[in-house]
Amino acid sequence: MSKVLYIKANVKPEGQSRTFKISDNFIDEYKKNNLDDEIITLDLYKEDIDFLRSKDLDTVFGPKNDESKTHPTLKYAYQFAEADKYVIAAPMWNLSIPAILKAYVDYISVVGISFKYTQEGAVGLLENKKAVYIAARGGSYTETPYELDGIYLRSILGFFGIKDITTISAEKLDVQGENVDKIIEEAINRAKETAKSF
Numbered sequence: 001m002s003k004v005l006y007i008k009a010n011v012k013p014e015g016q017s018r019t020f021k022i023s024d025n026f027i028d029e030y031k032k033n034n035l036d037d038e039i040i041t042l043d044l045y046k047e048d049i050d051f052l053r054s055k056d057l058d059t060v061f062g063p064k065n066d067e068s069k070t071h072p073t074l075k076y077a078y079q080f081a082e083a084d085k086y087v088i089a090a091p092m093w094n095l096s097i098p099a100i101l102k103a104y105v106d107y108i109s110v111v112g113i114s115f116k117y118t119q120e121g122a123v124g125l126l127e128n129k130k131a132v133y134i135a136a137r138g139g140s141y142t143e144t145p146y147e148l149d150g151i152y153l154r155s156i157l158g159f160f161g162i163k164d165i166t167t168i169s170a171e172k173l174d175v176q177g178e179n180v181d182k183i184i185e186e187a188i189n190r191a192k193e194t195a196k197s198f
């Protein structure tokens with residue numbers, strides 16, 4: 001049985017996000033194919049994720065012990081490390097990820113949980129896991145240097161040791177004259193196909 005962490009980062013009310021329309025279809029298809037798996041949904045706005053504060057820094061970089069597991073600053077990092085698979089759903093904002101998702105990354109990038117320091121440098125602790133990143137974008141950025149949302153997420157997940165990452169994007173959703181319904185439908189189909197073997 002696998003544990004899937006479904007991380008949602010969008011301020012739009014329920015039912016209005018095109019990103020979530022695609023990612024919810026992914027999750028539904030995944031559930032159909034993996035009846036015994038546990039899906040944990042983490043909606044970052046509902047969680048009201050804060051920014052790391054100065055009081056948190058020693059906790060993030062300091063040594064970990066049994067009490068760390070219940071420390072409020074570390075709960076997201078432990079939850080992340082305990083998952084086997086990740087579904088991250090976020091729209092592109094200003095060429096990158098929404099700030100709340102970056103704030104969340106700051107909570108899960110914890111020494112001794114998601115990575116460790118060695119004499120050769122930092123080493124990820126979350127190997128043999130996989131992730132899918134689902135993004136809706138107003139413009140078209142795939143395979144350009146401006147796809148900073150995907151480039152960043154793939155980099156930080158890779159830093160944690162997660163190398164098996166699939167990106168599913170629906171692009172040009174705000175470009176006049178585009179058949180937006182068709183673009184979303186195609187992205188949903190890609191998402192469902194990916195979910196079958198995820």
Ligand SMILES: Cc1cc2nc3c(=O)[nH]c(=O)nc-3n(C[C@H](O)[C@H](O)[C@H](O)COP(=O)(O)O)c2cc1C
Binds near residue numbers: 092095137140
């Ligand atoms: C604050 C904000 C910033 C945005 N910045 C970009 C951007 O830099 N590039 C882009 O292609 N689209 C940008 N968009 C458009 C969204 O990515 C696009 O409308 C997407 O479909 C929204 O997905 P959603 O329906 O899940 O919110 C931005 C939208 C918002 C609200």
